[in-house]
Amino acid sequence: MTSFSANLGFLWADRALPAAIRAARAHGFDAVECHWPYETPVLDVMAALEETGLEMLGLNTRRGDVSNGDNGLAALPQREEEARAAIDEAIDYADRTDTAAIHVMAGKASGSKAQTTFLRNLDYATTRTDRTILIEPLNRHDAPGYFLNTTMQARDIITELAVPNLKLMFDCYHVARNEGDVLFRLQDLLPIIGHIQVASVPGRRAPDHGELHYPTVFSKIADLGWKKPIGAEYKPSGDTEEGLDWMKRYNS
Template sequence: MPRFAANLTMMYTEHGFLERFAAAAQDGFKAVEYLFPYDFPAATLKALLAEHGLTQVLFNAPPGDWAAGERGIASLPGREDEFRRSVDTALEYTRELGNRKLHVMAGLLGAGQARERHREVYLQNLAYAAKTAQAEGVMIVIEPINTRDMPGFFLNRQDDAQAICAEVGAPNLKVQFDCYHCQIVEGDLAVKLKRDMPGIGHIQVAGVPERNEPDSGELHYPYLFDVIDQLGYDGWIGCEYRPRAGTSAGLGWVKPYLKNQA
């Protein structure tokens, strides 16, 4: 039976961020994820998790200047020291919040920039992140993101992400399989899940193409959830979508699963 985590960056936006923990718990979620925790003290977030009986599943390492349009720094030449500091900062939060998975964003490849140089830096930074996180019992995940939502993002395909993980060779470096992004770029999700499951560290879902609830659009998620179950995935599935209207009103698709998750 799949287990689902509410993504508090995209869901429950009708509430302030700190109020979203209570809202998710009230609707039956037992776990949460979000993009970034760094606007709040780790102790504040830890207290909310404990108060509402929630497990922290995942968040992202600091991505550079998000407000200025940066989307990660792991592949950016000249930012290696900043990247290492970002990993250290993220791991400080994992110690408090308890999540065993940390997403490291690759960053954008600008026009005219050498992809091979970015890839070289990316592999070196991922090796550092994985080694540093391994000492904390934390898995590093990398995510292919579609170029429609994030033009210029360095990593777009599942096979490329898997190849990068294999080249780095760290046991705690895996791929974040976002069904929404994968469908837009590649499709053929069930085959890719079967092909890559040993190298998949986290899964996320959303409807395609609007990125709303996964109960409409071109993907048939009940079938994919069965495939994921049959493949033995025992992690949480992040609900990284934008509700069509109120978050709680749109949870009919997940209610049967929430009733049975631990």
């Protein structure tokens, strides 16, 4: 049976994070994850997690100045102080909520200086915590200019740093849109994958339609021996609860 984690950056996004956690439990999710929880008092999140018994699988570092186009900080030269403050903040929130993994967002950058900066900041993050540090390639359609955009680039970074708590966030949606060959890449990259996420392609809706055939994807993930909940990081086409029939089919 496939188990799922509700990504509360998209699901029940109209509710406060603690209420969204409770909704995820009420509707059969096995875990939760979020984007940027920092405006929510951490004690409220801790209480909701304890009440529901759900684990928080992941959260993101802050993007920076979104109004100025920022989409992460860790690969931006001359902004290492901000990037490390965001990493420290994420680690602190993760420690208090016992969140399993932290996605360190690279940001919009390119070139050798960005590469060096990203590596330094990832080294900083992985030595500051034993929790899993995730890096995620984002597709060029949704995140133009993002520094990290292919799984091969991510693998090279993970190989170069060679630390056990640096892993790949394998988002089937982003991989399909940017690279294709999702089934091959899942198998090939399995040793460095720390979390898997899903959404339809190309619409980023529930994973029950679109170009990527998720019954085959979920079967492949199971055959590979993956036991952790898979992140449902999709944008509901309407009310979150009315669109959950897909999950009932896949985890029955």
